[in-house]
Amino acid sequence: MARHTVVTMPGDGIGKVVLPEAIRVLDAVGFDAEYVHADIGWEFWVKEGNPLPERTLDLLRKHKLGLFGAITSKPKKEAAEELDPSLRDEGHVYFSPIVGLRQKFNLDICIRPCRSFRGNLLNFIRKTPDGGVEEPAVDAVIFRQNTEGLYSGLEWTDPPAQVRDALATHPKFKPFAEVPNEDIAVSVRLFTRNACRRILTAAFEYADKHGYRSVTVCEKPNVLRETSGMMEEVAREVRKDYPSIQHWSTNIDAQMMWLTKNPEDYGVIVAGNLFGDIVSDAFAGLVGGLGFACSGNIGQDVAVFEPTHGSAPKYEKLDPPIVNPIAMILSAAMLLDHVGETDKATNIRDAVAAVVEEGKVRTYDMMRIPGGRDVLSRGAAMTPQVTDAILDRMGR
Ligand code: NAI
Ligand code: MG
Numbered sequence: 001m002a003r004h005t006v007v008t009m010p011g012d013g014i015g016k017v018v019l020p021e022a023i024r025v026l027d028a029v030g031f032d033a034e035y036v037h038a039d040i041g042w043e044f045w046v047k048e049g050n051p052l053p054e055r056t057l058d059l060l061r062k063h064k065l066g067l068f069g070a071i072t073s074k075p076k077k078e079a080a081e082e083l084d085p086s087l088r089d090e091g092h093v094y095f096s097p098i099v100g101l102r103q104k105f106n107l108d109i110c111i112r113p114c115r116s117f118r119g120n121l122l123n124f125i126r127k128t129p130d131g132g133v134e135e136p137a138v139d140a141v142i143f144r145q146n147t148e149g150l151y152s153g154l155e156w157t158d159p160p161a162q163v164r165d166a167l168a169t170h171p172k173f174k175p176f177a178e179v180p181n182e183d184i185a186v187s188v189r190l191f192t193r194n195a196c197r198r199i200l201t202a203a204f205e206y207a208d209k210h211g212y213r214s215v216t217v218c219e220k221p222n223v224l225r226e227t228s229g230m231m232e233e234v235a236r237e238v239r240k241d242y243p244s245i246q247h248w249s250t251n252i253d254a255q256m257m258w259l260t261k262n263p264e265d266y267g268v269i270v271a272g273n274l275f276g277d278i279v280s281d282a283f284a285g286l287v288g289g290l291g292f293a294c295s296g297n298i299g300q301d302v303a304v305f306e307p308t309h310g311s312a313p314k315y316e317k318l319d320p321p322i323v324n325p326i327a328m329i330l331s332a333a334m335l336l337d338h339v340g341e342t343d344k345a346t347n348i349r350d351a352v353a354a355v356v357e358e359g360k361v362r363t364y365d366m367m368r369i370p371g372g373r374d375v376l377s378r379g380a381a382m383t384p385q386v387t388d389a390i391l392d393r394m395g396r
Contacts, residue, residue: 005033005062005063007059007060007066008035009037009056009066011097012313015041017383018070018324019067021387025348025391028391031336031341038060041311051097061302065338068305070307071311101304102146102147105299107297108195108199108298109298110146122288122368124138136262140269140283142276143199143206145270146276149191149273155185155187157184200235200238204241204242207245208244216266218251218275220252227272231272235249252278266283280295293327305334315371321382322363329390330349367380
């Protein structure tokens with residue numbers, strides 16, 4: 001029997017293309033695992049009225065480890081229109097199954113490493129005062145609180161009377177007091193001390209273990225005094241256990257500006273859900289963008305690893321496929337780290353680095369050309385060729 005069982009959830013669109021590539025790499029590196037397929041995504045919304053079927057949750061409950069490709073989400077109206085006619089009027093409401101997974105299993109710690117690979121044409125560069133160009137090595141690891149904040153789903157348009165009444169107890173509600181209820185939309189930004197402590201402890205622990213000198217809390221405590229304020233307060237407490245690591249604080253808006261000035265100065269970054277989403281996409285843009293952005297969603301019991309890109313519907317039907325499998329492959333390497341197979345993870349990352357640096361096998365995004373049917377004739381590699389090159393480098 002294999003040591004690990006991984007629940008594979010390819011999902012929609014290019015999720016189905018990139019996930020098998022990651023498994024080829026895991027097999028080649030000698031990961032002792034078997035894989036069980038689980039249904040997730042648009043197809044199951046349309047057919048069953050549930051994009052995250054209970055049988056998928058059961059598999060994750062049992063095996064605790066997941067690899068996820070990507071899903072397609074569509075706006076409310078389109079979702080309702082595509083639902084199988086026999087299921088309409090049964091009260092099904094579409095929700096994003098990846099957000100659902102994070103909440104169901106309390107996958108509260110999201111890790112998004114953003115590291116530049118040498119030789120990547122997509123790396124951030126800047127001008128030097130003498131007119132030259134420099135390419136700072138970026139190595140930022142974003143820790144995003146994954147279950148609370150503005151993505152908790154606590155929101156209403158036309159809020160119920162109790163909610164409105166509760167809001168009316170706050171002095172700052174005065175300017176809104178006369179607004180008709182149906183013209184009010186509320187999204188709640190709720191932070192808990194416990195979740196702040198977990199994400200901050202995970203971040204400081206990671207910094208300590210991997211030799212980062214700083215943890216930057218990226219919030220907005222001067223305005224969001226309560227929620228961002230709590231994150232800052234807990235950060236000061238947690239930091240006491242890590243005296244060798246500096247605790248920096250930045251405001252999300254200023255951080256977005258500094259990002260392209262001195263990205264190499266940042267190590268581990270911690271943020272709430274929305275700001276973490278923003279700052280991690282921004283850093284990913286400095287190191288190659290969606291084709292390179294990997295992530296892990298980690299709870300106390302279950303962990304799910306996924307590229308941060310979506311299902312890229314415009315490329316889903318292209319055969320041969322042209323999308324970059326590296327984000328998915330790096331996500332699989334994160335899974336290996338998680339189960340303690342760090343040598344194998346390093347082996348994969350080194351091979352990816354070598355392929356990128358060599359620059360012979362590049363998907364269209366790595367060549368900085370627009371995607372489309374013609375990219376292969378313009379010298380771009382197809383998806384499996386990138387994996388082949390990585391396997392070659394691994395000596396498999
Ligand atoms: P997307 O990430 O699917 O694609 C945006 C663009 O990025 C693509 O058109 C393509 O040019 C490029 N791209 C993405 N992945 C790539 C790869 N591996 N290699 C090369 N190029 C790549 O985001 P979009 O277009 O905003 O959303 C499409 C669908 O995906 C939507 O239904 C959205 O809801 C869903 N989505 C799902 C996510 C998930 O499953 N975690 C995350 C983001 C979006
Ligand atoms: Mg995002």
